[in-house]
Amino acid sequence: AQTLANYGADIMAVDRDSASARSAVDRIVEAGAKAVPYSLDITDIAQIEKMTDAAVAEFGRIDILVNSAGMNIRKAVIDIRVEDWDPVISVNLKAVVFCCQAVARVMIKQNKGKIINIASISSILGHPDRCAYAASKGGLIQATKVMATEWAKYNICVNAISPAAVDTPFIDGLKKNRERLDHEMARIPLGRIAEPGDIKGAAVFLASDASDFITGHNLIIDGGRTVD
Numbered sequence: 216a217q218t219l220a221n222y223g224a225d226i227m228a229v230d231r232d233s234a235s236a237r238s239a240v241d242r243i244v245e246a247g248a249k250a251v252p253y254s255l256d257i258t259d260i261a262q263i264e265k266m267t268d269a270a271v272a273e274f275g276r277i278d279i280l281v282n283s284a285g286m287n288i289r290k291a292v293i294d295i296r297v298e299d300w301d302p303v304i305s306v307n308l309k310a311v312v313f314c315c316q317a318v319a320r321v322m323i324k325q326n327k328g329k330i331i332n333i334a335s336i337s338s339i340l341g342h343p344d345r346c347a348y349a350a351s352k353g354g355l356i357q358a359t360k361v362m363a364t365e366w367a368k369y370n371i372c373v374n375a376i377s378p379a380a381v382d383t384p385f386i387d388g389l390k391k392n393r394e395r396l397d398h399e400m401a402r403i404p405l406g407r408i409a410e411p412g413d414i415k416g417a418a419v420f421l422a423s424d425a426s427d428f429i430t431g432h433n434l435i436i437d438g439g440r441t442v443d
Contacts, residue, residue, distance in 0.1 A: 216281075218415040219422060220248035224279060227270045229253045231284075257284050257310040258302075267317040276325055279422045280318045282311045283333040287348040300347045307351035312358050315373070319366055328371040329422045332359050336379050336437050352377075356433050363431030372430040374421050379437035381409040404439030 220226050220243045228243070228250055230236040236252035243250035251273055255262040270277050286306045288299045315330055322328025337345055338352035356375055363373040380386050380399060386408070400407055417434050420426050435441060 216250070217243055217246070218419055219279065219281075220246065220250060222419055222423075224248075224422070225274050226250040227253050227266075227273065229255060229257075229266060231256055257314070258305045260310075260313050263310070263313050263317050267321060271321055277318050277321045278325075278328060280314065280328070280330045281333070281418060281422075282314055282331070284310065285333065285335075287345065289344045289348075290346075291344055292346045295346060303347035304351050304354075307348065308354045308358070311355060312362075315358075315362055319362070319369075319371060322371045323366070323369045326370050328369075329426070330362070330371065330373040331418055331421050332373070332375045334359075334375045334377040334433065336377050336435060336441055338375075338377055338433070339435075339441060359433070360431045367430055372421070372426065374426070374429060374431065375433045376414060376417050376421070377433050377435045377437070378409055378414055379403060379440045381411060381414060383411060402440060403437070404442065407438065409436065409438065 216226050216228050216239055226240070226243055226248065228236045228239040230239070230252075231254065233252065233254035236254050240250040240252045253266055253269060255266050257263065267277070284306055286303055288303055290299055311332055315332070318330065319328070322330075332355055334355050335348070335352040337349040338356045340349075342349060356377070359373050359375045366373060396408075414436055417436055421429070421434070
């Protein structure tokens with residue numbers, strides 16, 4: 216959000232935690248850009264519609280949608296329960312598709328838009344203990360391709376970014392397990408996990424006119440993790 220604002224975008228920062236949304240907006244505004252916070256439960260489809268209406272009311276249009284919400288519950292397949300599976304699929308796949316649907320209705324009227332879905336290299340690798348997460352991200356890649364083909368006639372580009380582990384609170388559990396962290400980094404040719412800044416260039420590119428002929432693509436940012 217900060218990087219897109221640096222390149223001229225007005226931002227609606229959306230988070231289930233209103234304090235987090237406000238904090239992000241405060242940093243963007245301090246840098247001289249326009250931003251507003253919005254809090255919602257992304258699994259409540261009715262709230263997604265209200266969020267979209269609020270964005271249009273605030274800015275008059277929606278040019279870029281970045282779907283970056285996500286969650287994971289690590290369990291072996293033999294141990295997964297329905298109450299583990301459902302929230303992961305709901306947040307990582309169902310909610311994203313309906314966010315895309317709501318915003319696409321606006322973009323179709325504009326005859327232009329860029330949608331960026333944050334997936335994961337788990338969409339293509341069989342990481343153990345991540346069945347629900349991998350299924351949700353694999354499904355998201357396929358949904359991205361379908362939306363890209365359906366909405367191309369409206370000049371809407373839909374793409375995905377699939378990072379390896381990125382140093383955010385999302386991987387705090389991994390960072391606390393030194394042995395597992397070292398094992399993961401040993402499998403990355405560049406020898407480290409990604410920083411948030413490693414992802415921002417791809418997001419700006421896919422949000423800009425420079426990528427107007429790219430749609431349905433999954434851009435992998437993994438330090439070489441999936442090369443072999």
